[in-house]
Amino acid sequence: MEFDVAAPDPAGMVASLSSLGYSLPTAIADLVDNSISANASNVEIDFTWAGSASWISVTDDGCGMSEEALVTAMTVAARGPSTKRSAHDLGRFGVGLKSASFSQSRRLTVATAAQGNWRTRTWDLEVVERFGEWRLLHDPGQETTELLTRLTRDRNHGTVVLWERLSGYHGTSVSKSDEKTQQQFYAEAERTEAHLAMVFGRFLGRSARCKLWVRGSAVKPWDPFLTAHPSVQRLPRETLPLNGDSVRVEPYVLPTAQRLSEADYQAAAGPHGWLGQQGFYVYRRNRLILAGDWLGIRGLRREEKYNLARIAIDIPAEIDAEWGVDVRKASVVPPVALRGHLARIARHTRTVASQSARQRGRIAARAHGSPLRFLWKVRRDDQRISCRINRSHPLVQAILDDPRQDAAAVRALLRLLEETVPVQALRVLHETDTLDDPEPFGGVQEADDDITAIARQVYEALVQQGRSPDEAREVLRAMQPFDELKGFWSG
Incomplete structure (x- = not known):
């Protein structure tokens, strides 16, 4: 030689x-x-x-x-x-x-x-x-x-x-x-x-x-998944086989800002901010290798609406070569055999995160949005939450303005409803920020006869209050929950 x-x-x-x-x-x-x-x-x-x-x-x-x-x-x-x-x-x-x-x-x-x-x-x-x-x-x-x-x-x-x-x-x-x-x-x-x-x-x-x-x-530990917070959504954990070993994947959807104190919200943003911390977190022997990255998976990029999506991946040290862990322990390349599974898990987590953010956004908008859009006004003042029926809503206004109605009795009924919102019962029955969030009319996409009848009442109230038919339909199209339903107003 x-x-x-x-x-x-x-x-x-x-x-x-x-x-x-x-x-x-x-x-x-x-x-x-x-x-x-x-x-x-x-x-x-x-x-x-x-x-x-x-x-x-x-x-x-x-x-x-x-x-x-x-x-x-x-x-x-x-x-x-x-x-x-x-x-x-x-x-x-x-x-x-x-x-x-x-x-x-x-x-x-x-x-x-x-x-x-x-x-x-x-x-x-x-x-x-x-x-x-x-x-x-x-x-x-x-x-x-x-x-x-x-x-x-x-x-x-x-x-x-x-x-x-x-x-x-x-x-x-x-x-x-x-x-x-x-x-x-x-x-x-x-x-x-x-x-x-x-x-x-x-x-x-x-x-x-x-x-x-x-x-x-x-040094105090930073938990990217807020695992101790009651409003964190834990999506199903999966164990993916790879070359005789297994890779554990745990998706989380974090609480929205409305569920966190200002200090907790700032801390949860992490060293790189909310946008920079979304994505996969890859651990090897409990040591974080990669924090907040979509691993180059096709079609997945950082977007504000996915800020609540974070996914833990635990890889055994015995197969870290399969993940292309670099010398700095700062980057990884997922194995080809797992990319399809990781893409599927990521897309589902991103969808749930987007829905959670959108739902919270709707709730927040009720306090600041158009007076015609929401039936309820939800506010937080002096650490207390109040729920008030929107008197400017066309259907409520129509009842109050109807000379056949006893306006004082209607106002008393509205105030009584406001003061007796069953918050405690709802809290017991429904864990916040989870997939069982109630959706108007059961989450249907097409308006049935009952929904159409309610929409018709709102439409007629708007016309009686001086709006043209086209304007009334436009208001309906922007009003919850009709903004997400198809009916006579959406044409």
Whole structure:
């Protein structure tokens, strides 16, 4: 066998790893993966501003590593995707620590201890580029050693990942007194906290496997599906077979704004806003890989009317190769065998979400819409909901104006009906925001004799009140529930 050994140039490899498209939050999430895989109970992320000497660290209280394991962890692609891993390992390619770190810093130091004996290794990219070799340094230097001493104080096990010479901040033009750049630096910390709350939400819940801290502040889990809210619609869960394993798909339709407090509504929008968070959420070993995406399925695109549709997909780590999970754990490509099923589930969820939003929109419009369109006016004032019969509705007005009627008695009847709306009974019988929402006249599309007779009464009342036949029909066409029915008014 004749061959050449075509080893990659270290400087070129570093440049390639640095250009994989990590953002700062996604890069830190990759480091947190390693901490969780090491059974850490606490992971602390520190951002310290010092101008061009600013640094970021991720410190955990996990099991730590031996010296041999540390060198392996610092070696690029020392473990490939086919390497056997523990059931809790969130890694895959063996390059996450290095690629994430090189994308954000020019100097990576890892210190680790299993039983009180701290070991340290450093990648200094300037050294790698100068000598053209993968020289993994044993001594990080005095300044870095002092930082590590602070970070490992009173600890006898765990791991510290330290980034120095940060991308975008390490330069002679960045001074410690630069307030604008400092604000930008700490804004990145806030973005990181929001991203970690989303990605590791399942780890931070009630049965928390670990706690995350960003600049001393505990990261609170973000649940994209609002599973604890009583008005969330849980559509049927499906288990889809794939190569001897199974993929779990759980669709949710979130409550509308009317069912949420303003604070809850803002929180539910997530880091990317309502439009950016609709779609599929792909999890691997409870770690969120992709948040809010329609997976490139044909005919599915982001639209405001589908903002309430969110669908959880849980894929086993054993078949993540089938999903094209990338190095950054930030994108997936669904297997061909499942795309039809996912498209079907997505379309049904989107339809239910659209209907829910439209129904809530109708209810909201009753308080602000045309006085002729709705029979009821629903308002919320001072945290109280009131239901009032619309006196301007043509049928109500006709009865009140009829000289044969006792107007005072009719008004008394209307007021009594308003004050005795059976809200409590309706709440017991009907769970809000679910598929059993009542529809006028049973949801029929064509008007039957009874509906036509009611519409005729409204039509005649409109004509008697001075409208032309055409105008009366136009009012009917815009009036609930005739706006969704076909009859003599729709021609």
